[in-house]
Amino acid sequence: MGAGNLSSGRMAALGVAGSRAVRHAPQPTDAAGRVSVAAEFGRRTLDMRKLRQRLPGSVFAKLEAVIEKGQKLDRSIAAAVAHAAKEWAMENGATHFCHWFQPLTGLTAEKHDAFLQTMFGSDPIETFGPSQLIQSEPDASSFPSGGMRSTFEARGYTAWDPSSPMFLMETGSGWTLCIPSAYLSWYGHALDEKTGLLRSNSALEAAVKKLFATLGYEAPVRVASTIGAEQEYFLVDRAFTTHRPDLMIAGRSLVGAAPPKGQQLEDHYFGAIPARAAAFMGEFEHELYQLGVPAKTRHNEVAPAQFETAPIFEEAHLAADHNQLTMEMMRRVARRHDFDVLFHEKPFAGINGSGKHLNWSMAALRKDGSWDNLLEPGATPDRNLRFLLVCAAVMRAVHRHAGVLRASISGSGNDHRLGANEAPPAIISVFLGSSLSEIFDKLAKGRFAAKGGAKEKVLSLGVSHLPEVQRDATDRNRTSPFAFTGNKFEFRACGASMAISFPVTCVNAAVADVLVELEADIAARVKRGATPEAAALEVAQAIAKETAPIRFEGDGYSKEWHAEAAKRGLPNLPKTPDALDWLADPKRHEFLVRTGIFKKEEVHARIHIRVERYVKDVDIEYQTLLRLVDQQVFPAAASYLGELSASVASAKAAGIDTPHAARAREIARLAGEIDDARDAMNKIYDSTRAEHDEAKKARRFAYELCPAMQRVRQSCDALETLCGDAHWPLPRYQEMLFIR
Ligand code: ADP
Numbered sequence: 001m002g003a004g005n006l007s008s009g010r011m012a013a014l015g016v017a018g019s020r021a022v023r024h025a026p027q028p029t030d031a032a033g034r035v036s037v038a039a040e041f042g043r044r045t046l047d048m049r050k051l052r053q054r055l056p057g058s059v060f061a062k063l064e065a066v067i068e069k070g071q072k073l074d075r076s077i078a079a080a081v082a083h084a085a086k087e088w089a090m091e092n093g094a095t096h097f098c099h100w101f102q103p104l105t106g107l108t109a110e111k112h113d114a115f116l117q118t119m120f121g122s123d124p125i126e127t128f129g130p131s132q133l134i135q136s137e138p139d140a141s142s143f144p145s146g147g148m149r150s151t152f153e154a155r156g157y158t159a160w161d162p163s164s165p166m167f168l169m170e171t172g173s174g175w176t177l178c179i180p181s182a183y184l185s186w187y188g189h190a191l192d193e194k195t196g197l198l199r200s201n202s203a204l205e206a207a208v209k210k211l212f213a214t215l216g217y218e219a220p221v222r223v224a225s226t227i228g229a230e231q232e233y234f235l236v237d238r239a240f241t242t243h244r245p246d247l248m249i250a251g252r253s254l255v256g257a258a259p260p261k262g263q264q265l266e267d268h269y270f271g272a273i274p275a276r277a278a279a280f281m282g283e284f285e286h287e288l289y290q291l292g293v294p295a296k297t298r299h300n301e302v303a304p305a306q307f308e309t310a311p312i313f314e315e316a317h318l319a320a321d322h323n324q325l326t327m328e329m330m331r332r333v334a335r336r337h338d339f340d341v342l343f344h345e346k347p348f349a350g351i352n353g354s355g356k357h358l359n360w361s362m363a364a365l366r367k368d369g370s371w372d373n374l375l376e377p378g379a380t381p382d383r384n385l386r387f388l389l390v391c392a393a394v395m396r397a398v399h400r401h402a403g404v405l406r407a408s409i410s411g412s413g414n415d416h417r418l419g420a421n422e423a424p425p426a427i428i429s430v431f432l433g434s435s436l437s438e439i440f441d442k443l444a445k446g447r448f449a450a451k452g453g454a455k456e457k458v459l460s461l462g463v464s465h466l467p468e469v470q471r472d473a474t475d476r477n478r479t480s481p482f483a484f485t486g487n488k489f490e491f492r493a494c495g496a497s498m499a500i501s502f503p504v505t506c507v508n509a510a511v512a513d514v515l516v517e518l519e520a521d522i523a524a525r526v527k528r529g530a531t532p533e534a535a536a537l538e539v540a541q542a543i544a545k546e547t548a549p550i551r552f553e554g555d556g557y558s559k560e561w562h563a564e565a566a567k568r569g570l571p572n573l574p575k576t577p578d579a580l581d582w583l584a585d586p587k588r589h590e591f592l593v594r595t596g597i598f599k600k601e602e603v604h605a606r607i608h609i610r611v612e613r614y615v616k617d618v619d620i621e622y623q624t625l626l627r628l629v630d631q632q633v634f635p636a637a638a639s640y641l642g643e644l645s646a647s648v649a650s651a652k653a654a655g656i657d658t659p660h661a662a663r664a665r666e667i668a669r670l671a672g673e674i675d676d677a678r679d680a681m682n683k684i685y686d687s688t689r690a691e692h693d694e695a696k697k698a699r700r701f702a703y704e705l706c707p708a709m710q711r712v713r714q715s716c717d718a719l720e721t722l723c724g725d726a727h728w729p730l731p732r733y734q735e736m737l738f739i740r
């Protein structure tokens with residue numbers, strides 16, 4: 001028995017991963033067999049086109065009014081819709097249906113029921129009735145409710161959300177009709193991510209409509225927040241992840257020495273996509289097209305083995321559903337390509353983590369059916385006024401609610417990413433770019449450059465002197481957590497693994513709240529005799545002044561920014577427990593209640609669930625690290641030490657001088673260091689057991705246990721670097737990141 005046994009699994013994995021073939025999947029085609037994405041797009045969704053064909057005209061009109069105009073659902077149409085949905089689903093091979101929803105776990109949930117119906121020996125038939133479409137009652141007791149529901153009253157119910165199309169998902173060997181749904185407690189509390197998002201959109205819509213009315217603009221049919229969620233991820237060969245309990249259990253590596261080559265050559269970003277990864281992308285995009293998810297962009301990211309997929313933006317609630325479907329499809333398809341896809345925010349220490357950039361804007365649906373982006377700088381002065389006002393509203397919203405926005409993207413994974421050297425800092429600020437900055441600077445000073453430049457005119461000269469807003473030609477500031485990028489803002493602090501609904505809900509809520517206030521302010525000025533334009537300009541000017549502290553065009557990664565941000569009074573909430581404490585303050589989350597988006601209990605429940613989740617995440621990481629140390633790292637040290645000692649002994653017997661004794665002592669010293677760090681970590685963990693206040697426990701985990709785990713890791717990584725290859729059981733960073 002050689003000592004090399006310890007690394008045999010890893011060596012086998014290297015052999016497997018290094019010789020994989022590329023798996024080519026069929027491409028989307030049209031009826032004639034020509035490659036066509038458009039022909040397959042939405043094939044597995046019951047979209048408006050199919051509904052129009054399948055529903056009686058009057059029913060379709062009512063459903064369209066619900067979906068396109070946001071009117072209330074008329075229950076009388078449910079029978080016809082259910083029938084059409086069942087027929088379509090069965091024609092396409094479905095045997096089951098499920099209400100598909102997004103509980104507060106950040107994932108999706110589904111409970112499948114067969115269409116099959118049989119009673120007392122009667123002939124079996126397949127049915128799907130209106131009540132089954134509209135509502136279902138999964139036993140809610142195993143989903144987190146944050147205290148909104150006690151287990152003895154386990155009932156929660158899912159309610160059909162007609163604004164998101166039904167779709168077909170493959171489950172095992174068959175197909176299931178998935179019905180996008182909201183999930184509520186018996187008392188109407190939102191137990192899911194979706195409901196808050198839908199409510200926040202309503203708040204935004206009402207606020208915009210009222211503001212437009214006051215400003216005398218055309219009344220929009222509907223207003224929606226729009227989201228394009230760029231999704232970053234890592235791909236690692238499954239042969240490796242199966243030998244990395246940390247990646248399998250915690251989603252990130254808890255030990256692992258830095259590779260000699262990381263991302264310093266910057267040769268991966270936008271480089272040629274490796275063949276296996278490209279095949280994977282092609283296949284999951286193909287699946288997504290069929291589900292009506294508009295996957296658009298794919299490229300390599302900064303870190304080795306890191307990639308990004310981005311869709312064409314959509315209304316926020318669709319984007320939220322589609323981001324969940326995207327992650328689900330990526331997980332499924334990755335397995336077919338012998339990859340594991342990692343959505344963790346920081347799977348590998350020392351190289352870039354993964355975010356989910358939320359491109360955010362608002363759009364108004366005009367009577368002619370076209371959408372009007374409210375953050376699109378206009379060619380005409382009055383258009384510009386609207387644009388500046390909306391921009392100003394976003395700035396005030398972010399300034400006022402920076403801490404809550406930080407909390408909305410908090411989580412144990414993101415703690416490792418935010419403020420690390422490549423991600424936006426945990427301090428939320430707004431980047432405008434040089435041309436828009438200049439305009440807001442001048443606005444703040446009460447002056448405008450008239451069109452063409454040079455001469456400065458006083459603001460009171462009137463609206464017609466508003467400058468044309470140019471698309472920014474300057475470089476993007478990648479370090480900003482909330483950046484204006486031409487015709488939308490990009491909220492970059494969101495983590496790659498997160499459900500987007502809550503952060504988008506918070507942005508929507510903050511903006512809606514400010515818009516309500518702006519409207520009241522403008523209306524009051526108009527009442528005192530100002531024109532709506534002049535009033536709007538005055539308000540924008542006041543905001544330009546007041547929001548100066550939230551604007552930051554510099555390097556968000558720099559140390560100086562931390563000091564500067566503190567001077568400006570911006571919250572710096574480095575860890576999740578800090579952010580959640582902030583959110584727990586009623587003064588700070590009152591706007592979520594005031595806008596009608598959440599009831600107080602719902603806010604508390606969300607905080608509670610997040611704190612609990614944080615504690616569980618760190619606990620799992622701790623348990624995993626402890627086992628890694630005891631079951632893999634220590635045996636490796638012992639094994640290598642054994643080999644070195646044997647070699648020292650036989651060399652001595654042969655009268656040969658070797659450096660092995662010194663090396664053996666170094667390994668023994670590191671093993672001792674790991675042991676000490678391990679004991680210290682355990683002591684801290686044990687001392688937190690008695691802590692029953694979860695928030696306090698979370699804080700202790702963040703500020704005591706996590707640093708102790710980090711110390712264990714450092715010693716393990718030092719050992720890994722020195723340990724003989726034949727003794728090291730865990731796939732190394734350079735193997736996981738560079739073999740493709
Ligand atoms: P960038 O270079 O800024 O990343 P892209 O055009 O690639 O710009 O867009 C990134 C994401 O932003 C895409 O998902 C895109 O669909 C989305 N996006 C573009 N316009 C809007 C908008 N008005 N609202 C929301 N998202 C948008």
Ligand code: MG
Pocket residue numbers: 230357490
């Ligand atoms: Mg972008």
